[in-house]
Amino acid sequence: MDNKLFTPGPLNTKQTVKEAMLHDMGSRDKEFISVVKEIREELLQLAGVIPEDGYDTVLMQGSGTFGVESVISTAIPKEGHLLIITNGAYGDRIVEMANVYSIKTTVLRYRENIVPPAFDTEALLKTDHSITHIAIIHCETTTGIFNDIESIGLLAHQYNKIFIVDAMSSFGAVPIDIKFLDIDFLISSSNKCIEGVPGFSFVIFKVSSLIGCQEYARSVALNLYAQWKYMRNSNSFRFTPPIQAILAFQTSIAALKEEGGIAQRSLRYQKNHQRLIEGTETLGLKTYLEKKDQGYIITSFLFPTHVNFDFVQFYEKLHMRGQVIYQGKLSDTDCFRIGNIGQLFLADIDKLIQCIDEVFKEMQITF
Numbered sequence: 001m002d003n004k005l006f007t008p009g010p011l012n013t014k015q016t017v018k019e020a021m022l023h024d025m026g027s028r029d030k031e032f033i034s035v036v037k038e039i040r041e042e043l044l045q046l047a048g049v050i051p052e053d054g055y056d057t058v059l060m061q062g063s064g065t066f067g068v069e070s071v072i073s074t075a076i077p078k079e080g081h082l083l084i085i086t087n088g089a090y091g092d093r094i095v096e097m098a099n100v101y102s103i104k105t106t107v108l109r110y111r112e113n114i115v116p117p118a119f120d121t122e123a124l125l126k127t128d129h130s131i132t133h134i135a136i137i138h139c140e141t142t143t144g145i146f147n148d149i150e151s152i153g154l155l156a157h158q159y160n161k162i163f164i165v166d167a168m169s170s171f172g173a174v175p176i177d178i179k180f181l182d183i184d185f186l187i188s189s190s191n192k193c194i195e196g197v198p199g200f201s202f203v204i205f206k207v208s209s210l211i212g213c214q215e216y217a218r219s220v221a222l223n224l225y226a227q228w229k230y231m232r233n234s235n236s237f238r239f240t241p242p243i244q245a246i247l248a249f250q251t252s253i254a255a256l257k258e259e260g261g262i263a264q265r266s267l268r269y270q271k272n273h274q275r276l277i278e279g280t281e282t283l284g285l286k287t288y289l290e291k292k293d294q295g296y297i298i299t300s301f302l303f304p305t306h307v308n309f310d311f312v313q314f315y316e317k318l319h320m321r322g323q324v325i326y327q328g329k330l331s332d333t334d335c336f337r338i339g340n341i342g343q344l345f346l347a348d349i350d351k352l353i354q355c356i357d358e359v360f361k362e363m364q365i366t367f
């Protein structure tokens with residue numbers, strides 16, 4: 001039996017998703033091309049948009065970061081000005097990308113336990129008219145906080161800015177109204193809430209927002225415009241696609257629909273999260289975020305203050321029991337993270353809680 005992964009991804013996947021990969025297929029095969037076509041149609045459906053409304057989607061090889069970087073490096077003109085609203089490592093990663101490409105940026109940076117308030121953004125948009133693009137993370141996986149993309153989206157719309165949302169760890173499990181929020185580019189990947197295996201990311205976008213970007217690309221492999229131009233009608237990739245990951249993804253989308261779509265997956269994750277919070281509270285663990293800001297994807301827990309607590313030992317002892325948790329990523333607070341997405345159910349959460357209890361007893365940690 002594989003370990004249980006309480007991480008932000010890669011995650012535990014369904015047996016049928018793994019089995020879907022047991023094929024060799026040429027990247028120009030009719031069969032494969034029809035899979036890509038189907039996936040692109042399904043993704044738009046999941047996003048609640050249709051091509052007639054001017055939306056399309058492109059798959060991009062690589063992990064989620066490659067998808068984000070394809071947008072940042074393709075969608076912003078030389079004279080563009082990107083506002084990045086960040087409260088964690090993934091927002092900071094966008095800042096890093098913009099710096100590498102010498103894109104002019106303004107950064108609104110917040111502590112990792114703060115939901116960036118929209119009024120700061122509004123004040124900035126009122127005074128600095130040179131801003132052309134706004135980027136924000138939806139679920140900042142550093143902490144598991146849900147950022148207020150609704151308010152920021154409305155501002156982006158009101159002030160006529162291109163709106164870029166990294167919805168890597170939320171798309172597929174948290175309802176997002178792309179049209180209402182007027183999102184121009186939304187990025188997610190194969191191995192998070194859609195529960196596929198790693199290998200590619202995808203961008204759902206307004207065609208009108210990409211169409212002018214022909215000349216802006218700062219990278220060959222990550223040129224989103226070129227990828228779209230090539231894939232748009234051919235449903236094939238410019239460069240070698242991760243065939244098996246794509247086959248797995250087709251099955252994982254079917255499984256998502258079978259489960260009842262985003263609404264039901266959202267519910268399962270919320271129940272997992274609820275059970276995790278109840279269980280860890282009983283054990284005496286404290287969350288880093290305030291409850292009102294905590295999303296239901298992944299949770300950061302403060303290190304217990306007991307002298308016997310040692311994260312490496314704690315991690316190893318859980319690992320020996322088949323339970324894989326995740327290290328923290330906070331700049332100034334010692335935390336570890338527990339994700340509750342992927343093929344995880346209430347019984348898995350209960351088992352994890354029982355294992356943590358055992359490990360605490362073994363380490364003689366009491367609260």
Ligand SMILES: *Cc1c(COP(=O)(O)O)cnc(C)c1O
Nearest residue numbers: 063064065090139141166168169
């Ligand atoms: C997972 C994740 C990414 C991408 O990470 P990769 O390791 O490149 O897949 C980007 N942003 C967020 C918010 C994420 O959770």
